[in-house]
Amino acid sequence: MIIVLKKSATEEEIEHVSEKIKSLGLSVHISKGEERTLIGAIGDEAKLAETPLEALPGVEKVMPIVKPYKLVSKEMSDGPTIIDINGVKVGGNKIQVIAGPCSVETQDLLTDCAKKVKESGATLLRGGAFKPRTSPYAFQGLGEEGLKYLKKASEETGLPVVTELMDPRDMDLICEYADVIQIGARNMQNFRLLMEVGKTKKAVLLKRGMASTVKEFLMSAEYIASQGNTNIILCERGMRTFETSVRNILDYSAVPVLKEETHLPVFIDPSHAAGRWDFVPALSKAAVAVGADGLLIEVHSDPENALCDGAQSLKPTKFSTLMGELAKIAEAVGRTI
Numbered sequence: 064m065i066i067v068l069k070k071s072a073t074e075e076e077i078e079h080v081s082e083k084i085k086s087l088g089l090s091v092h093i094s095k096g097e098e099r100t101l102i103g104a105i106g107d108e109a110k111l112a113e114t115p116l117e118a119l120p121g122v123e124k125v126m127p128i129v130k131p132y133k134l135v136s137k138e139m140s141d142g143p144t145i146i147d148i149n150g151v152k153v154g155g156n157k158i159q160v161i162a163g164p165c166s167v168e169t170q171d172l173l174t175d176c177a178k179k180v181k182e183s184g185a186t187l188l189r190g191g192a193f194k195p196r197t198s199p200y201a202f203q204g205l206g207e208e209g210l211k212y213l214k215k216a217s218e219e220t221g222l223p224v225v226t227e228l229m230d231p232r233d234m235d236l237i238c239e240y241a242d243v244i245q246i247g248a249r250n251m252q253n254f255r256l257l258m259e260v261g262k263t264k265k266a267v268l269l270k271r272g273m274a275s276t277v278k279e280f281l282m283s284a285e286y287i288a289s290q291g292n293t294n295i296i297l298c299e300r301g302m303r304t305f306e307t308s309v310r311n312i313l314d315y316s317a318v319p320v321l322k323e324e325t326h327l328p329v330f331i332d333p334s335h336a337a338g339r340w341d342f343v344p345a346l347s348k349a350a351v352a353v354g355a356d357g358l359l360i361e362v363h364s365d366p367e368n369a370l371c372d373g374a375q376s377l378k379p380t381k382f383s384t385l386m387g388e389l390a391k392i393a394e395a396v397g398r399t400i
C-alpha cells in the first residue's frame with residue numbers, strides 16, 4: 064500500500080502515520096521527494112483494511128500497489144531515484160559511464176586505464192577482483208590484492224570504484240574498497256547474496272540474468288530494497304538466445320519497459336552483449352538513444368593480452384572517440400554525458 068501525504072504534512076504527521084503502520088506489523092519505507100512524501104506499507108495488507116489511514120492527519124490518499132515488486136515500483140517514488148556516489152549522480156540528466164578492464168591485472172595497467180578513461184569522460188572505474196568464470200581453470204581474479212589496486216587507482220583519479228561481489232563471505236572486504244557493489248548476471252537470483260547487499264547502504268549495480276524476465280529482474284531488485292537499500296542501478300547486459308553472431312542479444316526494449324515500471328536508474332552494458340569490441344560503439348550509441356541512464360564499457364590498455372574478456376574490450380583511444388560520438392547522441396535526446 065502507498066500512503067501519499069499532503070504537501071503540507073508535518074514531520075510529526077509522517078511519524079504518526081508510520082507508527083500506526085508499524086503497530087499493525089507492517090514495515091515502513093519512506094520516500095521523500097521534492098514535491099511530497101510517500102510512505103510504503105509493506106507486509107500483510109489485509110491488516111490495513113480495517114484501519115482508515117485516509118482519516119489520519121496529513122494523509123492525502125491511500126493506493127494499493129498491484130505489482131509484485133513494491134519498493135522498486137514507480138509508484139513508490141516521487142520521481143526518479145538519483146544515487147549520489149561520491150558526488151557522481153546516477154539517474155539524473157547526465158549519462159554516467161562506468162569504464163575499465165574486465166578484471167584487475169596489474170596496478171600499472173589499471174591506473175593507466177583509469178587515467179585515460181577519466182580523461183575521456185568516464186565517471187566511474189570498473190574492474191573485477193573476484194571473477195565469475197565459466198572454467199575453474201581460468202583466471203579467477205586477484206582477490207584483495209586487486210581491490211587494493213582499485214583503491215589506489217581511485218585515489219589517483221578520483222573515480223569511484225565498481226567491483227563484483229560473488230560470495231557473502233567477501234562482503235566486508237568489498238565494502239572496504241568499493242563504492243558500488245556489482246552483482247553479476249549469474250548471481251541475479253542468488254537471493255541470500257541480494258539480501259546481504261541490501262543490508263548495506265552502498266550503491267548496488269544489479270545485472271540482469273542472461274535468461275531472466277524483466278519481472279524477475281525487478282523482483283531481485285526488490286530483494287535488495289526489502290532489506291533497506293534502494294541505491295540500486297539496474298543493468299541490462301544481453302540475454303542468451305539461439306543467435307550466435309554476438310555473445311548475447313541486448314534487450315533494448317527493457318529500457319523503456321523498466322522506465323515505465325521502476326524509479327531506479329537503468330544502465331546498459333554493450334560489452335558483454337557484443338562479445339567483440341568492434342560492435343561496442345554501435346550498441347553504445349543505441350543505448351544512449353533509447354534512454355539509458357548510463358553505460359558500462361570494458362576498456363583495456365592491452366586487450367590482446369588481457370586475462371579476461373579482451374576480445375570485447377575497447378582500447379582507450381577507441382573509447383575516447385566513442386565518448387565524443389555519444390555526446391552528440393546525448394544532446395539529441397536532451398541529455399549530457
Ligand code: PEP
Pocket residue numbers: 165191195246247248249270300335
Ligand atoms: C562483468 O561485468 O565482468 C561480468 C562478468 O558481467 P556479467 O555478470 O554481466 O556477465
Ligand code: MN
Pocket residue numbers: 165166335361371372
Ligand atoms: Mn567482463
